[in-house]
Amino acid sequence: MTTRSETRTALDHLLTEIEHRNPAQPEFHQAAHEVLETLAPVLAARPEYAEPGLIERLVEPERQVIFRVPWQDDKGRVHVNRGFRVEFNSALGPYKGGLRFHPSVNLGVIKFLGFEQIFKNALTGLGIGGGKGGSDFDPHGRSDAEVMRFCQSFMTELYRHIGEHTDVPAGDIGVGGREIGYLFGQYRRITNRWEAGVLTGKGAGWGGSLIRPEATGYGNVLFAAAMLRERGEDLEGQTAVVSGSGNVAIYTIEKLTALGANPVTCSDSSGYVVDEKGIDLDLLKQIKEVERGRVDTYAERRGSSARFVPGGSVWDVPADLALPSATQNELDENAAASLVRNGVKAVSEGANMPTTPEAVHLLQRSGVAFGPGKAANAGGVAGSALEMAQNHARTSWTAARVEEELSDIMNNIHTTCHETAERYDAPGDYVTGANIAGFERVADAMLAQGVI
Ligand code: GLU
Numbered sequence: 001m002t003t004r005s006e007t008r009t010a011l012d013h014l015l016t017e018i019e020h021r022n023p024a025q026p027e028f029h030q031a032a033h034e035v036l037e038t039l040a041p042v043l044a045a046r047p048e049y050a051e052p053g054l055i056e057r058l059v060e061p062e063r064q065v066i067f068r069v070p071w072q073d074d075k076g077r078v079h080v081n082r083g084f085r086v087e088f089n090s091a092l093g094p095y096k097g098g099l100r101f102h103p104s105v106n107l108g109v110i111k112f113l114g115f116e117q118i119f120k121n122a123l124t125g126l127g128i129g130g131g132k133g134g135s136d137f138d139p140h141g142r143s144d145a146e147v148m149r150f151c152q153s154f155m156t157e158l159y160r161h162i163g164e165h166t167d168v169p170a171g172d173i174g175v176g177g178r179e180i181g182y183l184f185g186q187y188r189r190i191t192n193r194w195e196a197g198v199l200t201g202k203g204a205g206w207g208g209s210l211i212r213p214e215a216t217g218y219g220n221v222l223f224a225a226a227m228l229r230e231r232g233e234d235l236e237g238q239t240a241v242v243s244g245s246g247n248v249a250i251y252t253i254e255k256l257t258a259l260g261a262n263p264v265t266c267s268d269s270s271g272y273v274v275d276e277k278g279i280d281l282d283l284l285k286q287i288k289e290v291e292r293g294r295v296d297t298y299a300e301r302r303g304s305s306a307r308f309v310p311g312g313s314v315w316d317v318p319a320d321l322a323l324p325s326a327t328q329n330e331l332d333e334n335a336a337a338s339l340v341r342n343g344v345k346a347v348s349e350g351a352n353m354p355t356t357p358e359a360v361h362l363l364q365r366s367g368v369a370f371g372p373g374k375a376a377n378a379g380g381v382a383g384s385a386l387e388m389a390q391n392h393a394r395t396s397w398t399a400a401r402v403e404e405e406l407s408d409i410m411n412n413i414h415t416t417c418h419e420t421a422e423r424y425d426a427p428g429d430y431v432t433g434a435n436i437a438g439f440e441r442v443a444d445a446m447l448a449q450g451v452i
Contacts, residue, residue, distance in 0.1 A: 004044045011036050011043075011055075018059055025108025027328060031115045031353060032059055038435040041424040049443050053451065058442070061114060062095075063087040066107065067157040069135055071150045074143055082106075083154050085133035085161055085169070088114040091445035094165055095131030096121055096381060098172030101150075101179065103138045110134055112328070113172070116352055117381070119438030120374035123413050126385040131167055133158070139174050151182035158183075159190050164197030164391070170384050171201045173327065176247060177213070196391040200384035204396075209387035211402040217251025217350060218403070219379015219410045220323060220371075221259065224348035226414035227369040227430070233345070236260040241319040241339075242279075243267045244326030245288050245295050248350040248377070252323050253279050265314050267326065268295045272314040275299075275306035318342035325350030333358040340366045349373035360431065375417050375434040382409045 018032050036055070043050045069081040084107060087095040097117040100110070110132050118130030137150055161167060171180055180201045187198055202208035211218070225235050238261045242249050245266040256263040262278045273279075273295045280302060287293045287301075299308035315322065315335035322339055324331045328351065331339075336359035339347065347363055348371035349355060355363070355370075363370045386405055390396050397405075413434075420440075421433030 007040045007043045027112035028108045031112040038432045042436045061088045071153045081137040083135045084110045086110045086114040088130045089118045090129035093127035095167040096128035097132040098170045099175045100134035100172040101137045101174030105134045105136045120378045122438040122441040124382040148182045152186045155186035200387040210399040212383040214251040215383025216248045216380030218255045220350040221255035222410040223376040238320040240321040241265045242323045243314045249325040267314045271310040277305040322347045324354035328353040331355045336362040348376045372431045
């Protein structure tokens, strides 16, 4: 029987090896640390998981594709971007995970996202493996025609690696309904197949699922509500700070408002908006989804209740709840200290890895309920899996049915994380609960399927 401290030493060795073998991928190292550091108790308690090679296989993607994406802008100039698809783990089902189009994208970023996705997808309880992709293409300021040409070029390579039973991409930062439409069109044209289940996040009129656009934000609010319930509280009357102003932030704000909370902020890379009366969702949607504009326009049009703060940290705004919904490492230790000073009760991650490790520790030490992204934002990919189910059955469900399924899935994830944390002597620690519960499901499947 190995002790926890022997197991920890072995994991430390492995983490050093991961850093060595994957140089210049700090985000991937961070994600691997975050998971592996919590696994010692389960590896010590269940010797079958300490089998040589299991964790080593888990941290090595099954397949990584990097490709050239040439495209022409409206003036005829040629641009060359880099495309990625990392097919990380298919023990539980076809690779599943979004595509991110953002200038910060590189292999390490896609690997961090793909690694997170393995455990997140496992936590949903549905049959989906983990993968992620994207490009360093920057859609900001590009015309629809440019975005279309880029998407067509991207899919002209990607199509040979994906399929409804193989790998099912979806959206992420910079990839929404418009991009999924262009990508799907090109896939259909090249393959001459109507294969609805090859992509999720499609339009509702052509194979998409109702509530998929809302699912990540709604799911995160449901997770936050479950954490509060555990402490004998609810969302009613709670002030919330939300960062970001994309799909996740918008539907987080919508659900918070619907459940009686008061979301007072949103942000983008230029700064943040505080609106004492609560964010006016119609105005925000008009600016972000229709005009594809910036949040300072919101403050200009909203009137006296709102002000725009250029630069600055949205986490300085006093609130009961914080829902980081922008991007990785947006909430650091200083921000966490500020939230704690202002009496925050819960932090629930809508984005992937938005809270730095130091910030997570500070929040947990201070008794704040902390919902890690792989549990709290799993509603998005769960919504995607429900879209796949509808596609396979050639049917579409009502919004009410999808929302009910989503709500059951989020409550189950919460219960699973909570109970797993208790089982491993870490009551209230959702990070440990999520990592161990996700790991157990994937590890059991990998062990059963042999060394592949
Ligand atoms: N990009 C989302 C995530 O980070 C959704 C992925 C999907 O729907 O496949 O989970």
